[in-house]
Amino acid sequence: MLPELIRSLFQKPATVRYPVERVPAPEGLRGKPVCDYSMCIGCRMCSRDCPAAAIEMVDTGERTPRPVFHYDRCAFCGQCADTCPKKAISLTSDYELSAFSKDDLVSLERRRGESAAG
């Protein structure tokens, strides 16, 4: 045991002082899902398949409704990206999503009193 202990004493620590230092997220991490609205056709498939009921279809005044992600409910499984027939949804490697209010965890910013706004 002792040689290993002494070696560790002079080794660089395995832990980092988060949030001062960060371990980079790997490529392909299933983080925050985003939707490219220019590709979205409003087919509702993502909302139907989402196991956490985290995708709400919101009427933004365009021809078809748009998916809005509730990141507080999202399980980051990536099924929406798999389901999307136009590949409009992708998962970014952004995983630091803590917020003080659930309202801050909605992908489309909502104005008070109105149902939704772009």
Place this chain on the structure above:
Amino acid sequence: MAIIDDLFKILVFPGFLFVVNLGLFLEWLDRKIYARLQNRVGPPWYQPWLDILKLLSKEDVIPEGASRFMFTWLPVFYLAVTVTASLCIPVGTYAAIYSFPGDLIVVLFLLTLATIILFLLGWYSGSPFGRVGAVRAVTQFLAYEVPLVAALLTQALLADSWSISLVMARTTVGFPRFVVVHLTALAVALISLQGKLLRVPFDAPEAETEIVAGPFTEYTGRRLAFIRLAERTEMAVGVGLVSDLFLPFPARLGVLGFVISAILVTFVLSVLRASVARFRIEDTTVLAWKYILPFSALGMVLAIIVRG
């Protein structure tokens, strides 16, 4: 002015403030070394002070089954006893506040009292974890106390005195004839001290995964802060005592030597803590009586022989 001088000595240096802060510093050092041995970053230097401040601001709960009087006053006594013990420890060449022939016995007595308080803390906290921890604390006390006293007695025999400052001044007397005896006693003292301070592998009385925190399970808030401070002070006293009695630096380099010795002793204790698993309480007793006690007795016999 003599009164102000005395008050300064008791409250600031080398009394209360110094010893408590030394204890917290040693706690940080211990945690940091422990962390680095485990390849972790470890806490920043101010962490122990923040921990105490946080505890002071937390809610204070007295459980239903606890004895209110004992529950309130025991932590205070605990701190009082350990700080009193520290008054007899010389900080290197800087003399202790109360120094007299036989102060070593008084320090040992006060440290024993601290263990008794530990037992009472657990027993009167009205929790089964506290009770099991209390009984274990006493069982363990029976295991390490005799070797600890024997180790210190060896040093006293070699120096021919029961006064800490005199033993300290004479640690290098008879060099190198006494070295083997010194080292035997030092090894026993370090292991017993680890037991006294309830550290791995002798942390059965407060084994987290078995009995939560043993005697301290029910304590919260400022009472727990008092207990923490008392524990750190006990650590400072124990480490200081071993440094003074066994290492040559305090008598040569003064306060600096004392601090260096304390760091060295803490380092050894940390490495010991990192390299083994916890002993069951029965195993501790067996280990102490079967191996450590004969070893310390051997040291004493050797001391008598070499002194002739």
Place this chain on the structure above:
Amino acid sequence: MSDMEIPVGPQHPALKEPESFRFELEGEIVKSVDIRLGYVHRGIERACQDRTWVQAVYLIERICGICSHSHTTCFCQAVEDIAGLEVPRRARYIRSLIGEMERIHSHLLWLGLAGHEVGFDTLFMYAWRDREVILDALEAISGNRVNYGMNTIGGVRRDLTDRDVEELRSAIRILEERVGYYTDVALEESTFRNRLEGVGKITKQQAIDLGTVGPTARAAGVNVDLRRDDPYAAYDEIPFNVVTAEAGDLLAAAEVRLGEIRESIGIMKYILDNLPDGPIAVKAPRRIPPGEACSRYEAPRGEDIHYVRSSGGDKPERVKVRAPTLANINAVAESMKGVRVADIPIIIAGIDPCFSCTDRMVRLEDRISGRVEVLRWQDLSRRYRR
């Protein structure tokens, strides 16, 4: 000291998940133990009936954080069986690969926890540090550290790239060396060995009678392993040994688990060398034809069983899960008789328990009034739904 009752759990530092154990003590000796399951029952089986087949896979994945891949594989196999889907060969190999990686990180987690339970935190830190190697590899392949989401009905969701294969090979090299070191520590560090040897002992007969599974059974000399006895995924094509020990104590359990890590590394190497080409999934229908199936899987903790029934709709009609801890928990109760308080945490940890996978029902009992309340699904959702 007189007799006393000591509660371990639902909240206790020895338990990584809430579960209630009540120990009756005589001094430091345990006289009897009362295990009360049900503290973290989540109603997942019932909740699956309200999810589509696709959604159910992700819910099943969250039965257990450590053996998430085991549960989804087990579930998907049952559904594929009902629907008559032929999973591509490459997908079966990837399933086995992820399954073995999961086994390695689960066993390293166990080793670390065993160290922690006996106060050997350094082993805990080292084991978990090196577990990061395999978790990083899993993260790179699947996009997540624990809920990999690799499985879908009909195959796997992500393919293995050449870079993944290279990274895995270097991860394997590190792990091989470290596992050798842990084997030395576990078997030679005397304070650690002393805490495991002869503790939590069950005989081979007891292991069979109590219906234990996985490493707990194998440590007592019962030679069972579904990967060999009832092959699924790619195991019928992969050579490996089943690791068993004779002693039945926790030291034997540690030996078995460390041996299994070495076998898993061997399996991973074989898979990386012999990975077949081809598609990774077949398209699954949204409605599964009527039928029922039972699927078995050798999870890191033992045999995991899923029963699935479909009535032809887009949702399962019934899902039943038997997680391995439920089979092993009786062994804990049995080996707990007459042990010392100091050994309680390590014996509980010895079967590598996973309580939320195991918990069965909600029955609230008011200890003062004695009133018993059984929560039905509606009550649960009314009280706890978001």
